[in-house]
Amino acid sequence: MLEDRSVDSCLLSRVFSSSCLSESKWSFMYPGGDSDSKLVNGKRPLEVVEDSLTRNKSLRLTGYSIAEEKEKYDSDKNQSEAVGEEQIDDASVGDSSETSTGQGEEQLDSNSDGSDSSDSHSLIQGIGRDNSINCLIHCSRSDYGSIASLNRTFRSLVRSGEIYRLRRQSGFVEHWVYFSCQLLEWVAFDPVSRKWMQLPTMPSSVIFMCSDKESLAVGTDLLVFGKDDSSHVIYRYSLLTNSWSSGMRMNSPRCLFGSASLGEIAIFAGGCDSYGKILDSAEMYNSEHQTWTTLPRMNKPRKMCSGVFMDGKFYVIGGIGGSDSKPLTCGEEYDMETKKWTEIPDMSPPRSNAARESEMPPAAEAPPLVAVVNNELYAADHADMEVRKYDKERRKWFTVGRLPERADSVNGWGMAFRACGERLIVIGGPKNSGGGFIELNSWIPSNGPPHWTLLDRKHSANFVYNCAVMGC
Structure with a gap:
């Protein structure tokens, strides 16, 4: 920063x-x-x-x-x-x-x-x-x-x-937040200067425009994943040219994956193929060469999971797996040196009391809202409006404080919880379509409870569809 x-x-x-x-x-x-x-x-x-x-x-x-x-x-x-x-x-x-x-x-x-x-x-x-x-x-x-x-x-x-x-x-990186509250429109926000930038409109077909999308920033690229007809497609925004283009196709196209980036590389794990099969495969993307490399298979197939990098290793957390499509409480660690996956029990943030009492189907909830700052893992509990932290030694989660009041969501959908350099960023918007504001709040984690700083607010008729943080 x-x-x-x-x-x-x-x-x-x-x-x-x-x-x-x-x-x-x-x-x-x-x-x-x-x-x-x-x-x-x-x-x-x-x-x-x-x-x-x-x-x-x-x-x-x-x-x-x-x-x-x-x-x-x-x-x-x-x-x-x-x-x-x-x-x-x-x-x-x-x-x-x-x-x-x-x-x-x-x-x-x-x-x-x-x-x-x-x-x-x-x-x-x-x-x-x-x-x-x-x-x-x-x-x-x-x-x-x-x-x-x-x-x-x-x-x-x-x-x-x-x-x-x-x-x-040189270890000198700025982190900007990129997010979308309209189908093909993206904006960027610099949390230091607190300036907004509008990106060019995405080119796409009607089918892609209306499909569910996933996104990740890696290197100087912003990747947006969706569907066109029956196939998975990728659009790539380049910071260097300020333009959109078609991205390189995955070796095993998928959706509902867990992903995270580290510098110019990113790992995508699990998800579903075009036929709805839950995958145990993973791939690494290199943004400088725009190439995909197939990685060893995970121990368990999973979809609707989340991914983070922590202590130089990649972690896939939570999700849904098995023939009965039940929530997975475990995570898996991928060591890029040994190229091996290790299962870690109870790494997924526990479901909230409200979610358990309502007997909400697992697929109705958003994937785990997790982020890593200074190699510490945090999670947002959208139902109880709490921030939790993972104790790596004891392998347990504990509550550290509250989320910002404006962190509205629908079962976790529509709220962004991201690491942005040394900050945690929460972007929340209106629960229902029709008007209102989205707010960007940040907190630099310390020993005490969260003290959120309002960075800015922006008129929006919708909640946050997609969000990614680009550090370069």
Whole structure:
């Protein structure tokens, strides 16, 4: 997280404008696109859902001024438009033409570097490439749109994903919350700057639009799983290109799985196939290579389960299994070094008193609402409105306090309980369709009971359909 930024990050943030500038201000990263409100080939700049943005004054760093570079960019852009719109289109991100991409990058270079190409190699002139990158990885993600506008090297550093890999290697990660309260619409929320960003509308068929969906963020990708006709499909949103595309198909397509991500990898365990068979198989996804790898089978098949990473291992928790489709109280641990599954009894959070008394069918409840912060496992009891913590030594759950009042749900559906860096995030909305607010509350776990902080609230006619946290 970015609560405590270094001197480097403060310096760069002042140069590359305020961190209040959202990642959505990527007009320079995607040159040639001046139709902010239109989706072109499934791509458009993220929109900030705010009435106004505040900017810091541009300052000089070793003689480098963004204000001057922006003025150069606007001047060159006007000249380019006078020549013809084709040159602008050629510079668009996502153009498959190698020549076109080269033209766009040369145009960016001319806007930023003038006749001096040495700055392209040093990034920030006068301090060298290594020091430049060290500064950049400490900047907020929301500054990267401005950074990408400076020259081809800056743009490549961001667009290729290299800057995010370097951040991950340095242990510097920002966590943003992505969630959907409308069928094909997603928004992103930065809990540090408390800014909202609108993602492009998902492309899909009517069947996918109306189907149940599952989601997970891994690396710089947001994956959304659903059904199209009788087959399972995946749509992938890329932070690097700000666009949706079809994702790579699983080796064994499934739904109702347990999943979690760790850096650029994610594990998906259990679930159901297209015929409703409960699975004991698992797969690993690599977001950098967009590949699926089949893992060893679990000890028990299960569906409607949850997944987390804790202490470097993957855990699948709870769910429904067996021929009689009864709730599973056990979990399973997958060791990525030994490639073995180990069953752990009583790892699933116990059902609430209200659920047991009502004799609610297990399939009517949401999968376990669990999250891991600082390698500690927490669970939300939607019925009793309580937060529980798992004692790894005694292998028991105990209550630590209450959920926020606004954490409404229907049997656990419609409420998001997620780890967001060092925070626990709870997103709750109206129980019934027709209007109201959703609220984002956070708590940084400590020794005492939860003290929830209201981060923001947002008008919504629906509850939360899907939610994922992207850390990069």
